[in-house]
Amino acid sequence: MVSLPSPVSFLLSHVNIVAVTVFLIVCYVVHFYQKQCLSSIPPGPKPWPLVGNFGGFLIPSFIQRRFGQQSPSTDKSAVGVLTELTRLYGNVYSLFVGSQLVVVLNGYEVIRDALSNHPEVFSDRPDIPAISIMTKRKGIVFAPYGPVWRTQRKFCHTTLRNFGLGKLSLEPCILQGLDSVKTELLRLNEESGGAGVDLAPLITHAVSNVICSLILGQRFHHEDREFRSMLDLMDRGLEICVNSPAVLINVFPLFYYLPFGVFKELRQVERDITLFLKRFIARHRETLDPENPRDLTDMYLKELSAQHAAGNVDSSFTEDYLFYIIGDLFIAGTDTTANSVLWVLLYLVIHPDIQDKVQAEIDEVVGTHRALSMTDKGSLPFTEATIMEVQRLTVVVPLGIPHMASETTEFRGYTIPKGTVVLPNLWSVHRDPTVWDDPDTFNPARFLDDEGKLMRKEFFIPFGIGRRVCMGEQLAKMELFLTVTSLLQTFKFRLPEGTQPPSLRGRFGLTLAPCSFTVCVNPRR
Template sequence: MFPLSSLEHVSSSVLSHVNISAVIVFLLVYYLVRFYQKQRDLSNIPPGPKPWPVVGNFGGFLIPSFIKTSFGQLAESTDSMKSIMFTLTDQANVYGNVYSLFVGSQLIVVLNGYEVVKDALSNHPEVFSDRPDVPSVTILTKRKGIVFAPYGPIWRKQRKFCHTILRNFGLGKLSFEPCILQGLATVKTELLRLNEECGGSGVNLAPLIRNTVSNVICSMILGQRFHHTDHEFHTLLGLMDRGLEICVNSPAILINMCSLLYYLPFGVFKELRRVERDITVFLKRIIAKHRETLDPENPRDLVDMYLMEMLAQQAAGEEDSSFTEDYLFYIVGDLFIAGTDTTTNSVLWTLLYMVLYPDIQDKVQAEIDEVVGRQRVPSLTDRGSLPFTEATIMEVQRLTVVVPLSIPHMASKTTEFRGYTIPKGTVILANLWSVHRDPTLWDDPDSFIPSRFLDDEGNLLRKEYFIPFGIGRRVCMGEQLAKMELFLTVTSLLQAFKFRLPEGTPPPTLHGRFGLTLAPCPYSVCVSPRS
């Protein structure tokens, strides 16, 4: 006979398992009932593929690419990234240029084509300028800053202030040109050194380009530059890259379906928390140093100006002011990451296309030689005299679209759009890829043809449906700075060097890899001085 206590323990254990199973079954049934009830309530939404229970359309064509990426199969995941862009664009042929998808129970409306994207973001800005509460993003940004903060009076006030201050420090002005050229001089010297050391195996351009681009934004917002050998700064840039990659191309994407996963004590979830902590320590230390050394008579950068505005509002008794050190931290993080990632990848894409299309590289260099020569570095004043060079840069931007789905928008209220009902809280994806690959707007849209941006006399053509920086009130605040950096970096490097693939190296794929932006897959080049 078993002791009574043992029987009670077995009975208790069985009941415990039964209770857990009952709870799981109850929750599953409850979720399914709610899911199908919500489907019935979403009347007149744009058409789209039928969602699966629980996972929505995430289980259709997104999960296969997610699985490949999670297992680190880079080549396959980059192919999957491009297939996702083509799939999202091709769905418009089935359901129209405005169609619906579901991630879990979250409704997503995808906008395809220039007219639809422009109509939503430019003609209905009060409705479609908000940002969604995406758990993986919200956990990291607390819905503050410039890029990911919700649309409203606080965002407008913060963005206007930052834009004004950055313009005062040279944003989009010729006066900022020396700061950009200073970093490029270092890049040229380092390229020669690394090229000699590699022995023909090629140089990875990414670290050098990322460093010089990030130093430009550092000069404006932090008032300092970091040497390319600075270990802490190099580590910070690596952390930012890794954090963005984890959020998009790893199992951490599941945080968006269950936010509690962020706190799991292992794997990429633990790594994401470490990345966030290390970036926070670095940026908050810089802000604290600015506060301790602040001289109101001689502001050095955006951080100083922000601290002065914060103190002024405190002195005026504005207790509910949004100008706080906490908000400043998220602004600095936004500007630092966005100002580095997009421009860096645009430069890397352009140089990659120059390697893969040496005839175009030769033609760009011939134009630079004719207009600028070899005795001085290119200047922003040369832009109007280098139409083929400008057209080449624009064609690379058209084909690569470094932010192919823009930063997600959200409907701030229920509205009627193009005959459909868009419920409040719907995530809006503006498919810029579809705009730049639209065969009704571009002849042979998948081919690299810089001359499409030139008229019959060789003058530059600016087309309204060329929108690599987005459109509407959420258009990239650093657009002018990015254009300056991209032009000066590409022209300076092509004036000085000939770029080619290492001997015997197969051409790298043009599919790219997705983080915050669409970046080229890692590649190396051999550098030959032209002088």
């Protein structure tokens, strides 16, 4: 006897058939859309399942497999490999970090076209988990492009200029810190007995104190334990985010909450930095005199009170936002400039003939007793050309800060979907053999004309380009020039006897830092 299906089971079977059919149609549509979309994006290496190109595109052997053992590039750093990929895919190519599409822009013309000619499309910031967790997408460096960012950046830029940003009035603050550096260098060099001195802690401290005077209204002694701990925490936080397994947070965000290893350490670093900065904001709030603001923090709190008094409940000025602005400025105003100074000194140690020539120019123009000033800069073309040449070769932020396409757009014949992360490869601009002769060679004379005068070149862009160009560019240039020239006026730097120079490849993180090195410091007078 044949049993007939019940009405319920019959209905369910039809529901299942319909569900499966709908599922297959959706899968087909999604697959078709992705195929059409991916076919029009810039070319690039084939992604791996789940991780995309994350596990493979930075492996130097990738280049060797494509070119054989005689790879045309000697630079096997991550940014060097990214630049080398242009030989395979052109100046605009794609990568995937997990499922996230990343488009890398290479060469001056391409980067200028995107960031200067299409600023409304390419000025946004992506939601990168490791960064967003730390910054909450606030501040002025990592915040999304839009009205809030424009308001906050304009306020900060105007306020910092009022306190001396990029002006000669800031010179005494910079030179005061250098006097302390010189004294400490002599003491440490004598104690080392010829073993050499690590310049990094002193340079970082001096540079950081300049930005501290602008945003926190005070300077810190180099032996201040709390401040030293803060600098170490920020350095460690950047290192964890970029050069440790914690980078996997960008593919699997839940890894941030893992209760062990660098994931646990990263959360502790974030807590410690938060406590440090919020203590300063609290002190400023308690001692604020609206008629006599001391720094950017006072000015921000004053503006915050004015917004509240006016009943502007939708104002973007909040104490929470101030916290992230201070963090942004503290890191951006310390790490990049300190590394630039260290790179210049390292190159001059490795090239003592250039160091001698710079010092001869300083002696001729300034002498040995008068302190240097920014007014001397125009009279020291070889010195400035040397600094610029080191900036060209090192590019302390080689991939810039990641940008994002705020809308789907056509660019250079390709479709860039909305939400695509865009990396401007500044390293590729400064190592481009089509615009620089023998680009891998250290040659300050490339920035001088036949009469020895300084030449400005449009494709020299160490601070970026477009609306997201570094806000502290003028301050960084001032600190870099005064720090390098003041130290060279006073000291001769040499590698310790029998010591090999460190690799010039550097340590790649959010910034490109020189490998650790020590120098012997000898007074010139």
